[in-house]
Amino acid sequence: MSDIEISEVFRKRDVASEGRVARIALISLAAIFLLGFLFLPLIVVIVEGFRHGPAEFLEALADPDAVAAIKLTLLVAAIAVPFNAVVGVAAAWAIAKFNFRGKNLLLTLIDLPFSVSPVISGLVYVLLFGAQSWLGPWLKANHLEIIFAVPGIILATIFVTFPFVARELIPLMQSQGTSEEEASLTLGASGWYTFFNVTLPNIKWALLYGVLLCNARAMGEFGAVSVVSGHIRGLTNTMPLHIEILYNEFNFAAAFAVATLLAGLALLTLILKSALEWHYADSLAAAQQH
Numbered sequence: 001m002s003d004i005e006i007s008e009v010f011r012k013r014d015v016a017s018e019g020r021v022a023r024i025a026l027i028s029l030a031a032i033f034l035l036g037f038l039f040l041p042l043i044v045v046i047v048e049g050f051r052h053g054p055a056e057f058l059e060a061l062a063d064p065d066a067v068a069a070i071k072l073t074l075l076v077a078a079i080a081v082p083f084n085a086v087v088g089v090a091a092a093w094a095i096a097k098f099n100f101r102g103k104n105l106l107l108t109l110i111d112l113p114f115s116v117s118p119v120i121s122g123l124v125y126v127l128l129f130g131a132q133s134w135l136g137p138w139l140k141a142n143h144l145e146i147i148f149a150v151p152g153i154i155l156a157t158i159f160v161t162f163p164f165v166a167r168e169l170i171p172l173m174q175s176q177g178t179s180e181e182e183a184s185l186t187l188g189a190s191g192w193y194t195f196f197n198v199t200l201p202n203i204k205w206a207l208l209y210g211v212l213l214c215n216a217r218a219m220g221e222f223g224a225v226s227v228v229s230g231h232i233r234g235l236t237n238t239m240p241l242h243i244e245i246l247y248n249e250f251n252f253a254a255a256f257a258v259a260t261l262l263a264g265l266a267l268l269t270l271i272l273k274s275a276l277e278w279h280y281a282d283s284l285a286a287a288q289q290h
Contacts (some may be wrong), residue, residue, distance in 0.1 A: 122227025
């Protein structure tokens with residue numbers, strides 16, 4: 001072996017060694033960050049929630065205001081998530097499968113909730129449906145309550161969670177193309193048949209992934225909901241708002257108990273998210289190969 005070949009071998013070993021060190025350093029840094037800024041706070045919340053024992057934990061959750069907050073949170077998520085799933089699929093279908101004027105504008109509007117502060121979006125709804133807005137007198141005359149009521153909370157939650165489903169579906173549907181749908185239509189299938197039997201099976205994992213993210217954000221949303229809710233105990237307080245009120249009143253045991261429940265829902269979401277990521281990655285890889 002010549003001196004040049006020997007030098008090349010050592011150079012490759014040095015590069016591999018440096019790459020291994022860099023990889024270990026980056027993984028260690030990421031692990032330290034996750035431990036210090038994500039997992040430790042979560043552990044502290046759970047420990048504080050059970051500090052005074054399971055009995056007081058269950059007592060805090062059984063409080064009428066806490067029960068009302070939990071029910072409202074689940075109700076808002078149950079309405080906002082299916083709505084965003086349907087509209088998100090429609091928007092992704094239109095953007096990925098068709099060319100039309102205003103396509104870029106539609107993409108911009110889908111991303112709008114990501115760029116606008118949730119507090120600002122809540123304020124927009126107050127300006128649209130509040131007592132001093134143009135619609136305020138008409139709403140009052142017809143006994144319709146939007147702001148400081150459940151409808152306003154649902155509208156604000158829909159706005160801030162809308163992009164999650166559409167943004168998960170658009171890249172996948174674009175990579176899949178339109179060949180399968182065109183083949184189905186050519187063979188005489190109807191549009192609805194093609195959607196439910198061709199398009200939907202190809203996007204089901206990405207759709208579930210987007211729905212999961214949308215649900216997590218819907219249950220944990222604070223800023224927009226805080227503006228439009230009015231913080232009415234037992235009526236318009238979701239779980240995050242109820243936790244804030246309990247904490248501000250120095251009722252730490254009850255605050256951490258409700259926070260533990262919300263954190264438990266977040267952990268469940270994380271587990272489901274990890275499971276769906278495997279299927280979503282396989283689906284996206286298959287689409288790219290196709």
